[in-house]
Amino acid sequence: MPNRCIKEGDNPDLTKERKTCTFDTDELTANLYGSRNNMERRREITKKISADPDFADPIPHDFLSREKCIEATAKKTKAVVQRGSEFCDVTNYYEMLHLINEAIGIGGYPLALHYGMFLPALEGQAEKELTDDIIPRAKNLEVIGAYAQTEMGHGTNLRELETTATYDKATQEFIINTPTRSAMKWWPGNLGKMSNYAVVTCQLFIDGRKIGPHNFLVQLRCEKTHEPLPGIIVGDIGPKMAFDTNDNGFLALDNIRVPRKNMLMKHAKVSPDGVYTPPMHAKLNYGTMVYVRAHMLYAHGQFLATAAIVATRYSAVRRQGRIEHGVPEVQILDYQTQQHRIFPQIARAYAIIFTYMDIKDQYDAMIKGIAEGQTDLLPDLHAITSGLKSVVTHMAGLGIEQCRMACGGHGYSDASGLPKLYGVQIGGCTYEGENMVMLQQTARYLMKAVASALQGKPLSHSVAYFGKKSSGKSRIGKEGGDIAREHEAMLEALEHAACRLSVEASQMWEKRGRGGETKERAWNGVTVEMNRAARVHTRVFMARSFHRRVTSSPPSIRPVLTDLLSLYLHYECVDMAHHLLEDGFCSGEQIRYLKSRLYEDLTTLRPNAVSLVDSFDQSDRELNSVLGRRDGNVYEALYQWARKSELNYTDVLPAVQKYVMPMMEENRSKL
Numbered sequence: 001m002p003n004r005c006i007k008e009g010d011n012p013d014l015t016k017e018r019k020t021c022t023f024d025t026d027e028l029t030a031n032l033y034g035s036r037n038n039m040e041r042r043r044e045i046t047k048k049i050s051a052d053p054d055f056a057d058p059i060p061h062d063f064l065s066r067e068k069c070i071e072a073t074a075k076k077t078k079a080v081v082q083r084g085s086e087f088c089d090v091t092n093y094y095e096m097l098h099l100i101n102e103a104i105g106i107g108g109y110p111l112a113l114h115y116g117m118f119l120p121a122l123e124g125q126a127e128k129e130l131t132d133d134i135i136p137r138a139k140n141l142e143v144i145g146a147y148a149q150t151e152m153g154h155g156t157n158l159r160e161l162e163t164t165a166t167y168d169k170a171t172q173e174f175i176i177n178t179p180t181r182s183a184m185k186w187w188p189g190n191l192g193k194m195s196n197y198a199v200v201t202c203q204l205f206i207d208g209r210k211i212g213p214h215n216f217l218v219q220l221r222c223e224k225t226h227e228p229l230p231g232i233i234v235g236d237i238g239p240k241m242a243f244d245t246n247d248n249g250f251l252a253l254d255n256i257r258v259p260r261k262n263m264l265m266k267h268a269k270v271s272p273d274g275v276y277t278p279p280m281h282a283k284l285n286y287g288t289m290v291y292v293r294a295h296m297l298y299a300h301g302q303f304l305a306t307a308a309i310v311a312t313r314y315s316a317v318r319r320q321g322r323i324e325h326g327v328p329e330v331q332i333l334d335y336q337t338q339q340h341r342i343f344p345q346i347a348r349a350y351a352i353i354f355t356y357m358d359i360k361d362q363y364d365a366m367i368k369g370i371a372e373g374q375t376d377l378l379p380d381l382h383a384i385t386s387g388l389k390s391v392v393t394h395m396a397g398l399g400i401e402q403c404r405m406a407c408g409g410h411g412y413s414d415a416s417g418l419p420k421l422y423g424v425q426i427g428g429c430t431y432e433g434e435n436m437v438m439l440q441q442t443a444r445y446l447m448k449a450v451a452s453a454l455q456g457k458p459l460s461h462s463v464a465y466f467g468k469k470s471s472g473k474s475r476i477g478k479e480g481g482d483i484a485r486e487h488e489a490m491l492e493a494l495e496h497a498a499c500r501l502s503v504e505a506s507q508m509w510e511k512r513g514r515g516g517e518t519k520e521r522a523w524n525g526v527t528v529e530m531n532r533a534a535r536v537h538t539r540v541f542m543a544r545s546f547h548r549r550v551t552s553s554p555p556s557i558r559p560v561l562t563d564l565l566s567l568y569l570h571y572e573c574v575d576m577a578h579h580l581l582e583d584g585f586c587s588g589e590q591i592r593y594l595k596s597r598l599y600e601d602l603t604t605l606r607p608n609a610v611s612l613v614d615s616f617d618q619s620d621r622e623l624n625s626v627l628g629r630r631d632g633n634v635y636e637a638l639y640q641w642a643r644k645s646e647l648n649y650t651d652v653l654p655a656v657q658k659y660v661m662p663m664m665e666e667n668r669s670k671l
């Protein structure tokens, strides 16, 4: 079967892997990106960018200072903006996303938050009077914006943000102020140096009454000189774990006046005479976060895919050790432990991307509903995206780390691309709401679902399975080799576990309440269990999404996807075996059966492993990894990469000349 990656001059082990492919890689790629046309468009963009001198990196960013990286990235950003339409349809979200990944990379760029949050906030929350003015200018990049919500002292607990916006009826303006050091905005991406505007989240005060967090458009810098405006202190928060090319910033505002229309008033409003009208749903002001949580699933699925590509290809190329005496050294991909480390990451990357597709459909339906005055889809979507954001970022982080370690010593080198990838990706556990906090949002929703299920009330989409009657005993291992029924048995077992954990957490919560604790204190005594239930529920949602996509996939790729789904479900069930065993729903024998099936899956997938990762269709530019390169010619490339280290510009380093050589000389002369 064709694997389109095969080319002459490639590492022979990789070519051999590609020849064992049992499916058409292009079919799978097209399925993953929605259509053949989308796949072709991605490839055209890659080809054009790779050949364009404006996007060439004579020195890899690994060897540049942060300032030099930012300069190189800003230059490329300008080229993308000015010449974007030469490469792609700039109005197409996915084409633009691909263009930016190819042209710039993942470490941040001056417009990341402008496009990722500033514009979405204005489009989703501002009303016409404001949008008519600012959105065309923002889209035209006459101005650049950030989303400034988090403060030094508060990020999670939005209710306690300290920045104030006080309405002045006399002038019909808001006065925006940073009252304390801890009230300084801290962390917002692209706020420090790039943006001249920001959407700033403030506590709204009218007539001395605190109303709660609302968003305001504030100009930060002069449009001509880019100098901060009077009363505004703004800068970069300094080096951090990754996102080197993003100027995450700080901001203090000294009683800055903005006109009334600068409040984002699509949902909540303040009239000229200071009358406040609440939004039709209390949390519509938090809509930008729901948007990002939904869309970041795609990015994190792709991050995990990158790591899986690197680890799989490298493991096919690297030969070390023997499985039996007297035979040549084996590809490390033949070790069962290596397969067990890497293959679940391949499956999880597919699962995350497929889940994103479902969530995107739900998100679009929710937005349509809001436009028609209905918010009924919001609570379910908020609950499931809070859980998915948390589970996916954590899963992807663990997966990338496994892939990095699976590359041995070279995985520790920046040449692999994996340390940087991990640094960027793992930020997702924190931003858009710290994971432990967001899981509690899901858990709250589960508690309501438990109550509804007990009362026989209707259940919404993500928790509909709470209404199913459990069979009491799992059917795992009893389906006589019928793979579709085996999949269903595993899904049923996971649903049973999620439902049981939710009910038990609810009972623990109630029990503490009956013991005299307030609801809130009792909640804090059971949050570990609450979050556990939320995680399992979220993993059920992902498993169902994956299952749905596989069973509806074209017949040509369904067999390989079914193998991948088998591995995914067996792995998930073994990973959550304790939840399946705890109440006797599954027996020890059934868990042993799942493990043996998982080991069979590793062997089944082995011939298709490289082709499955090739199907993610990430280019060498996107991978940015010497170990993961498509042609597999790793060792020569590794040496050429190291030669570019600034330590190798001279054979004798100035530091050695200045300190180390004299020290050795002194020691020699002492003898």
Ligand SMILES: CCCCCCCC/C=C\C/C=C/C(=O)SCCNC(=O)CCNC(=O)[C@H](O)C(C)(C)COP(=O)(O)OP(=O)(O)OC[C@H]1O[C@@H](n2cnc3c(N)ncnc32)[C@H](O)[C@@H]1OP(=O)(O)O
Pocket (backbone or CB within 6 Å): 112, 115, 116, 147, 149, 150, 155, 156, 157, 158, 159, 189, 283, 284, 286, 287, 289, 290, 291, 292, 295, 296, 299, 378, 379, 382, 430, 431, 432, 433, 434, 437, 438, 441, 444, 445
């Ligand atoms: C587009 C592509 C994406 C690319 C990604 C670009 C990468 C760039 C990298 C980084 C960007 C990072 C940006 C940021 O981090 S911006 C800052 C993000 N900050 C947060 O996420 C803060 C997290 N905190 C919160 O969201 C909230 O404070 C809270 C939800 C934790 C708690 O809020 P609170 O007001 O205290 O509410 P309650 O818990 O009491 O809940 C009340 C009620 O409201 C419901 N609810 C809460 N939030 C929402 C929501 N967003 N939508 C709908 N409903 C919501 C909640 O469920 C409760 O419901 P109830 O039980 O029925 O009462």
Ligand SMILES: Cc1cc2nc3c(=O)[nH]c(=O)nc-3n(C[C@H](O)[C@H](O)[C@H](O)COP(=O)(O)OP(=O)(O)OC[C@H]3O[C@@H](n4cnc5c(N)ncnc54)[C@H](O)[C@@H]3O)c2cc1C
Pocket (backbone or CB within 6 Å): 113, 147, 148, 149, 150, 153, 154, 155, 156, 157, 186, 187, 188, 189, 243, 248, 427, 430, 431, 432, 433, 434, 435, 436, 437
């Ligand atoms: C790379 C990056 C980019 C960012 N970009 C932006 C941006 O563009 N705009 C912006 O406004 N912000 C941005 N942020 C800030 C980010 O949104 C916050 O850091 C994040 O929401 C977490 O909030 P926090 O820092 O207040 O964490 P904290 O809430 O202080 O978390 C610290 C610990 O306390 C725990 N904790 C806190 N509350 C609870 C609770 N109720 N129950 C149990 N445990 C709790 C947490 O679980 C965690 O373990 C960014 C952050 C990063 C790292």
